[in-house]
Amino acid sequence: MNVILFDEEERNNLLPLTFTKPVAELRMGGLSFTERWKRILETTNVSFLSEEYLSKKYPAKIKDLNLFINPAYFPNQELIFKIKNLQQGEALYQNEKLIAANCNYEDFKFSNCKKNYIDDISFHIQYPWDLFTYNSLAITYDFQLITQNRKSYPLSETVRVIGDTSKIFLEEGAVAEHVIINTKEGEIYLDKNSEVMEGSMIRGGLMLGEGSKINMGAKIYGGTTIGPYSKVGGEVSNSIFSGYSNKGHEGFLGNSILGEWCNLGADTNSSNMKNNYSEVKFWNYHSSKFIDSKLQFAGLIMGDHSKSAINTQFNTGTVVGVSSNIFLPGFPPKLIDSFSWGGKKDSPLFQLEKVYDVMEKVMLRRNKQPTQEDKDIIKYLYSNCLQKNAL
Numbered sequence: 138m139n140v141i142l143f144d145e146e147e148r149n150n151l152l153p154l155t156f157t158k159p160v161a162e163l164r165m166g167g168l169s170f171t172e173r174w175k176r177i178l179e180t181t182n183v184s185f186l187s188e189e190y191l192s193k194k195y196p197a198k199i200k201d202l203n204l205f206i207n208p209a210y211f212p213n214q215e216l217i218f219k220i221k222n223l224q225q226g227e228a229l230y231q232n233e234k235l236i237a238a239n240c241n242y243e244d245f246k247f248s249n250c251k252k253n254y255i256d257d258i259s260f261h262i263q264y265p266w267d268l269f270t271y272n273s274l275a276i277t278y279d280f281q282l283i284t285q286n287r288k289s290y291p292l293s294e295t296v297r298v299i300g301d302t303s304k305i306f307l308e309e310g311a312v313a314e315h316v317i318i319n320t321k322e323g324e325i326y327l328d329k330n331s332e333v334m335e336g337s338m339i340r341g342g343l344m345l346g347e348g349s350k351i352n353m354g355a356k357i358y359g360g361t362t363i364g365p366y367s368k369v370g371g372e373v374s375n376s377i378f379s380g381y382s383n384k385g386h387e388g389f390l391g392n393s394i395l396g397e398w399c400n401l402g403a404d405t406n407s408s409n410m411k412n413n414y415s416e417v418k419f420w421n422y423h424s425s426k427f428i429d430s431k432l433q434f435a436g437l438i439m440g441d442h443s444k445s446a447i448n449t450q451f452n453t454g455t456v457v458g459v460s461s462n463i464f465l466p467g468f469p470p471k472l473i474d475s476f477s478w479g480g481k482k483d484s485p486l487f488q489l490e491k492v493y494d495v496m497e498k499v500m501l502r503r504n505k506q507p508t509q510e511d512k513d514i515i516k517y518l519y520s521n522c523l524q525k526n527a528l
Contacts, residue, residue: 138239139200140178142171143186145235147209149423150264153440153458153475154379154396157514159187159195161208164364164379165268166275167283167326167344170208176282177217178204190517194510205238205245211275213259227251231258265438266419266430269375269392273323273360276342280306280324304341311345323359349378352385364397366503374409376436381503392434396441396459398499407451409436417454420472427471430454440475442496442515449480459518460492475522489519 142161149155154163161170162185168176175183184198185191186205202225210216210231219229220237228238228250236258240250259278260271283306290307292298293314298305300320307313311327315335318325323342327333331345336354344362351357352370363369364380371384374391378384382395386403393407410433411417417435418427439457446464457463458475469480478487492515496507 138178138180138182138204139198139202140174140180140183140204140206141186141197141199142174142183142208143205144188145207145209147207147261147263148187150421151262152422153438153456154265154268154394156459156475156518157191157396157441159185159191160262161185162195163262163268164362164377165211165262165272166277166362167279167328167346173212173279173282174206174208177212178221190514193513194508199242201241203240203242203245205240207236209262210236211259211262211271211278213257215257216255216259219253219255223253227253229253229255231255264419264421264430265394266392266432266435268394269360269377270432272362272375272377273342276323276326276344276360276362279344280304280326280342283326300341308347328365346380358391375434379441381500381505391436392432393436393438395437395439396443398442398496399439400444400499402445402447402449404447405445405449405451407437407455408453409434411453419454420456427454442492442499443473445480460487460495460515462487476519486519486522489516492519 185195186197223239229236304320304324308329310330313333317338319340328347333351334353346365348366356372358374360375362377368383368385371387372389376393382399384401388405391409421428440459443461457473461477463480465479476487
């Protein structure tokens with residue numbers, strides 16, 4: 138079956154995380170949504186249907202018959218069963234919201250498929266904060282998906298474990314020495330060639346990505362995902378590092394999401410609760426206003442390629458766009474525009490050629506280079522920022 142992961146209305150509400158990628162490429166639990174559906178459906182034949190400006194990097198490979206899936210609906214057994222058993226020309230809905238369809242592109246485009254319905258779904262990712270809100274559940278799901286019927290590499294005798302050791306899984310090359318691990322509230326997964334350095338204290342659930350490191354003396358609380366090739370230190374709670382991002386030093390990050398290729402300078406701190414204990418509001422790009430997350434604990438949402446200087450202090454419910462550089466003194470505003478050079482409302486735009494230059498230098502540190510498709514996406518966003526001041 139030719140699988141196409143398509144973006145729906147959730148995409149606009151998940152900005153700034155989806156400025157640079159489809160919804161399917163967001164990370165939650167131990168996997169991206171793309172990686173998760175590949176494992177579930179046992180296929181590598183997966184493509185994307187998203188915004189036109191993303192299509193060169195994330196093309197849709199449309200065939201006569203396709204299985205279209207909205208990745209914003211997190212899978213459970215019933216959802217997987219119903220999707221796998223969709224017949225040609227059938228679609229699956231919840232409350233008139235399309236979840237999946239087995240059909241040709243024309244029938245999908247014009248909603249010509251026979252409707253089937255589902256009531257029981259795990260959870261629906263509609264806003265960025267849903268990613269960390271449900272991350273503990275996603276960690277448990279992915280831990281089972283990844284490790285089922287497999288044997289962990291051995292854990293060092295220097296590690297002190299509190300709880301059930303069966304909830305710890307190490308891939309080849311994973312290292313943890315003189316670490317305290319508590320599994321009473323969740324699983325611990327260490328991917329290939331990852332490392333938890335000495336003196337760290339870890340509470341599950343935690344998913345540590347391939348090649349990533351937790352620095353010495355770190356304090357990592359549950360519901361935390363550290364994507365591939367990231368470096369994390371200090372204190373972190375219920376947060377997601379999408380991948381290739383760093384918070385290498387002291388400072389607190391809680392109930393937050395960092396995109397890819399981000400860096401938080403030493404002693405950067407993000408508040409995750411207001412002084413008056415009220416619910417936190419976040420900027421919503423689609424409605425152009427702050428909306429209530431209904432959460433008491435909520436911190437920072439940062440788009441790809443953005444960075445903060447040392448001693449940066451983020452307010453509760455701060456949203457940072459793409460390729461921003463935050464270094465001016467004082468609390469930045471709760472909305473920091475994409476390509477901001479400084480982080481204030483009146484800061485100038487980071488020059489496009491310098492944006493590319495920083496991208497190249499940062500990615501080279503992970504032995505990668507930005508593709509022309511990467512640069513075209515950034516150029517499109519930059520042009521929109523100049524024309525509309527909308528990012």
